[in-house]
Structure formats: structure tokens, C-alpha cells
Amino acid sequence: MNDIVSALKWRYAPKQFDPAKKISDADLASLLEATRLSPSSFGLVSWKIIVVTDPAVRAKLREAGYGQPQFTDASHIVIFAAKTALSGADVDTYVSELAALRGTTNEALADFAGYVKNAVASRTPEARTQWAARQAYIALGTLIAAASTMHIDSGPMEGFDPVQFDAILGLEEKGLTAVVTCALGYRSDTDASALRPKYRPSKDDLVIRM
Numbered sequence: 001m002n003d004i005v006s007a008l009k010w011r012y013a014p015k016q017f018d019p020a021k022k023i024s025d026a027d028l029a030s031l032l033e034a035t036r037l038s039p040s041s042f043g044l045v046s047w048k049i050i051v052v053t054d055p056a057v058r059a060k061l062r063e064a065g066y067g068q069p070q071f072t073d074a075s076h077i078v079i080f081a082a083k084t085a086l087s088g089a090d091v092d093t094y095v096s097e098l099a100a101l102r103g104t105t106n107e108a109l110a111d112f113a114g115y116v117k118n119a120v121a122s123r124t125p126e127a128r129t130q131w132a133a134r135q136a137y138i139a140l141g142t143l144i145a146a147a148s149t150m151h152i153d154s155g156p157m158e159g160f161d162p163v164q165f166d167a168i169l170g171l172e173e174k175g176l177t178a179v180v181t182c183a184l185g186y187r188s189d190t191d192a193s194a195l196r197p198k199y200r201p202s203k204d205d206l207v208i209r210m
């Protein structure tokens with residue numbers, strides 16, 4: 001079996017993590033680097049990843065996360081946050097950095113900048129945040145896949161109150177809003193959910209060929 005397929009068959013979303021097992025700094029760095037390499041629309045990275053280690057903050061997240069134990073027991077909790085006020089200025093910053101990286105000028109990228117600015121301007125503020133959130137979900141997928149290849153457990157979680165998360169993490173003043181979280185660490189030996197067969201639609205049901 002292909003390595004990525006066997007890694008994804010190994011993974012599941014644990015309900016119980018082993019609080020004693022911690023991800024090493026080197027492995028965490030690899031996971032964050034894999035996440036950083038996630039693609040995004042136009043390459044305009046409109047999200048941030050927040051790594052929460054403070055136990056007191058994690059206790060508050062658990063409360064705002066409907067008491068889910070993963071928030072306190074997993075080795076690490078990451079929160080994907082979408083930018084709430086994407087603007088032409090973000091595009092200018094991006095295009096300037098891109099020009100410098102590629103050894104070209106802002107003028108040479110002016111048409112591209114125009115397309116991207118139009119993609120931002122043509123959306124309502126709510127639609128911009130939704131667009132940013134979609135890019136964050138792609139990054140979540142990249143993180144989950146990367147973790148599975150390293151046999152590190154990952155539990156994506158949308159079960160939390162984003163208003164409370166934003167307040168706990170001070171995200172509003174950073175121009176961000178929490179969209180999805182992921183617990184990272186190692187499954188507990190006693191996690192009953194590990195034994196559940198993995199449900200997925202069959203290939204025939206899922207894949208439409210034309």
C-alpha cells in the first residue's frame with residue numbers, strides 16, 4: 001500500500017490523548033513547516049496558526065470548547081485563524097515580498113496584483129473572511145496529512161464557540177477570528193474511539209467520473 005494511504009488509514013481523530021506524551025520540538029517544527037507550505041488562492045496567505053501551550057489558556061479553551069478533553073490533554077493545540085479585514089494593503093505587502101523573492105519589480109507584477117486586489121474587493125467583508133477561512137482549512141488538511149505520515153495523532157475540532165475563543169486569545173485586535181482547531185499529540189491506550197471502524201463513502205459513491 002502507498003505510504004500516504006497507510007498513514008491515513010492509521011490516523012483517526014482521538015477523543016482521548018495521552019497527556020504524558022509530548023511532541024518533540026523538532027517534530028513540532030516539521031509539522032508547522034508542512035503547514036506553512038500549504039497552498040492558498042493566489043498565494044495570498046490569509047490565515048495564521050496559533051500554538052497554545054499555556055495550561056491556563058488551554059483550560060479556558062476547553063470550557064469554550066464544550067468541555068472537549070482534547071483541548072487540555074493533547075500535547076499541543078493549534079488554532080487556525082482567518083484574517084477578518086483582508087484588504088488591498090495585504091495584497092501590496094504580498095506582491096512586494098513576492099517581487100523581492102523572485103528578483104523582479106512590483107511593476108512587473110502589477111497585472112497580477114490587480115487580479116488579486118479585485119478578488120478581495122469584489123467580496124463583501126463576510127465573504128472575504130469566509131474565503132480566508134477556506135484557505136485555513138486547506139492548511140488544516142496539510143497539517144493532518146503531514147502528522148499522519150509522522151505517526152502523530154491529530155484531532156480537528158470545530159466544536160467550540162468562536163466568539164469566546166477570539167476573546168480568550170485576543171484575536172479581534174489582531175484582525176483575526178478562530179475558524180478551526182487541531183489537537184496534536186499521541187492517542188491514549190484507553191481511547192475507545194480507536195477501535196471504531198473508519199467510515200468513509202465507497203470510491204464508487206464518492207468519485208464521479210465523466
Ligand SMILES: Cc1cc2nc3c(=O)[nH]c(=O)nc-3n(C[C@H](O)[C@H](O)[C@H](O)COP(=O)(O)O)c2cc1C
Pocket residue numbers: 011012013014015068155156157158159160180198199
Ligand atoms: C472540520 C472538522 C471538525 C471536527 N470537529 C470535531 C470536534 O469538535 N470534536 C471531535 O471530537 N471531533 C471532531 N472532528 C472529527 C470528526 O468527527 C472525524 O474526523 C470524523 O468522524 C472521521 O473520523 P476519523 O477522523 O477518526 O477518521 C472534526 C473533524 C473535522 C474535519
